[in-house]
Amino acid sequence: MVHEYSSQARVSLNSYEEDMRLLLAPRLAYFAGVARHEHVTRAAQELGVPQSTLSRALVRLEADLGVPLFTRKGRTLSLTPAGRTFLTSVERALSEVERAAESVRADADPSAGKVAFGFLHTMGSETVPELIRAFRVDHPRVRFTLVQNYGEAMIERLRAGELDLCLTSPVPDAPDLVARRLDEQRLRLVVPDDHRLASRKRIRLAEAADETFVTLEPGYGLRRITDALCAEAGFVPRVAFEGEEAETLRGLVAAGLGVALLPPPAVPRPGVVELTVTAPRAVREIGVAWLDGHQDTVPVAEFKRFLLSRRGNLLPD
Numbered sequence: 001m002v003h004e005y006s007s008q009a010r011v012s013l014n015s016y017e018e019d020m021r022l023l024l025a026p027r028l029a030y031f032a033g034v035a036r037h038e039h040v041t042r043a044a045q046e047l048g049v050p051q052s053t054l055s056r057a058l059v060r061l062e063a064d065l066g067v068p069l070f071t072r073k074g075r076t077l078s079l080t081p082a083g084r085t086f087l088t089s090v091e092r093a094l095s096e097v098e099r100a101a102e103s104v105r106a107d108a109d110p111s112a113g114k115v116a117f118g119f120l121h122t123m124g125s126e127t128v129p130e131l132i133r134a135f136r137v138d139h140p141r142v143r144f145t146l147v148q149n150y151g152e153a154m155i156e157r158l159r160a161g162e163l164d165l166c167l168t169s170p171v172p173d174a175p176d177l178v179a180r181r182l183d184e185q186r187l188r189l190v191v192p193d194d195h196r197l198a199s200r201k202r203i204r205l206a207e208a209a210d211e212t213f214v215t216l217e218p219g220y221g222l223r224r225i226t227d228a229l230c231a232e233a234g235f236v237p238r239v240a241f242e243g244e245e246a247e248t249l250r251g252l253v254a255a256g257l258g259v260a261l262l263p264p265p266a267v268p269r270p271g272v273v274e275l276t277v278t279a280p281r282a283v284r285e286i287g288v289a290w291l292d293g294h295q296d297t298v299p300v301a302e303f304k305r306f307l308l309s310r311r312g313n314l315l316p317d
Contacts, residue, residue, distance in 0.1 A: 027061045028090050030054055031069065035087045038077050112141035113299035118154040118166035119146070120221075122246045123286075125266040126316055128167070135306050142299045150244075151221040158291050164300040165307070169221045171287030179289040182307065183314035187225070187282040188274040190250060191259045198273040205261075205277050209235035214249050214258040217242045225284050226261045232280040286314060 033043040034054065044051040062069050069083035079087060119128050132144060147157065151168040158166060159176065171179050189208060191197050197207070209230075215237065216223040223242075230237045240258045243249050247269075249260045254271030261282065264274065288307045290296075296304065307314075 027057045028094060030057045031061055032087065032090050032094060034058060034070070034077060035079055035083065038079075040077065112143065113297050114143045114145060115299050115303045116145040116147070116162065116164045117303070118149060118157060118163045118168075120151065120168060120286075121148050121244075122222075122263050123167055124148050127314065130316065131307070131310070131314075135303060139299070139302060142303070150216075150219065152219055155289065158289065161291075164294075164296070165288055165290050165304060167286060167288055167307075169284045169286050170225065171285050172289050176292050177289050178292050179287050180308060180311070181285050181287045182311050183286045184283045185263045185286060185315055187229075187261045187263055187277065187284060189259060189277050189282075190253045190262050190272050190274050192253055192256045193271055193273050194256070195259070195273070197275065200275055202276045202278050204279045205229060205233040205282065206235065206279075208259060209233070211238075212240045212258040213237040214241040214243065214252045214260045215239050216246070216249070217244060220244075222246070222262075222284065229261065229277075229280055229282055 030043075030047065030049070033047045034040060037043045037046065040051055040055055040058075044054045047054065058070070065086075067082045067086075068080050069086060070077040071080060117128075128146070136142065147154065147163060147166075149157070151170070151172070154163060154166040154168055155172055155174070155177070157163045167182075169185075171181050173179065189197075189203055189205065191211075197203060213226070213230075215226050226237065241249075241252050243252065246262050247265065249262060250265065250269050250272055252258060253260050254269065261277070262274075263284065288304070290304065
């Protein structure tokens with residue numbers, strides 16, 4: 001019985017708080033305007049509302065709070081101690097609302113707005129900086145919030161409204177998303193430089209069936225591609241180590257802890273040899289995705305158009 005009462009009390013309290021927000025919010029600017037002028041007529045002129053409307057709003061506000069906020073002498077008012085305390089919080093709340101409004105307006109500014117852009121870790125050192133550099137030649141004031149993550153995590157952030165666009169692989173296929181293939185990237189079998197296969201230039205993936213692999217963790221797009229390519233080559237990879245970042249895997253390969261299927265590095269790494277895989281065709285598709293039905297700001301629409309114009313020419317040679 002105590003638990004049931006507590007639950008009911010919480011529901012009632014939450015309902016009361018919600019009701020108070022609905023009651024108070026429209027009247028706060030009126031209260032602050034009158035408090036600033038200490039005169040109903042002058043406040044009504046500044047706020048552009050009838051004096052009678054303003055007077056009624058103040059009376060209702062005091063009634064809802066159950067506390068007098070002003071002492072009155074004709075049309076002149078002065079704040080009570082409770083009114084001064086309330087004004088401090090009201091001005092802070094109105095200031096936060098104003099800042100929030102300015103922020104969203106700035107983000108949507110056609111020439112200087114913001115794009116929240118996600119991309120894979122492997123595209124952070126070279127591809128994305130070059131894309132942004134090229135885009136800002138014609139849009140020099142557009143700002144970017146950049147997020148590096150693996151594919152599934154970025155898709156969730158798209159759905160949560162935290163990203164406008166993301167570059168990911170594999171190209172997602174979901175009813176709530178729009179995705180466009182932009183390019184493909186060849187994957188290589190990376191082996192230690194003293195490995196039995198290190199003298200080779202090309203290899204069929206089936207020849208690595210007995211090797212120990214280092215891979216990204218389950219859930220990463222490149223891990224799914226690795227597993228699928230190995231299955232196509234007729235084997236299940238024996239995984240010794242799992243990581244979260246491609247260059248970490250290269251370091252593990254250089255240390256002799258296994259081999260890996262990886263996209264080419266931005267800068268060649270010593271200690272490893274990268275072999276072209278001739279069969280099966282070892283590539284990963286790179287695509288751009290966004291939330292279906294999402295209304296783009298002008299900067300987001302322009303950057304989306306720019307990315308789509310780079311189809312087939314997204315990645316560095």
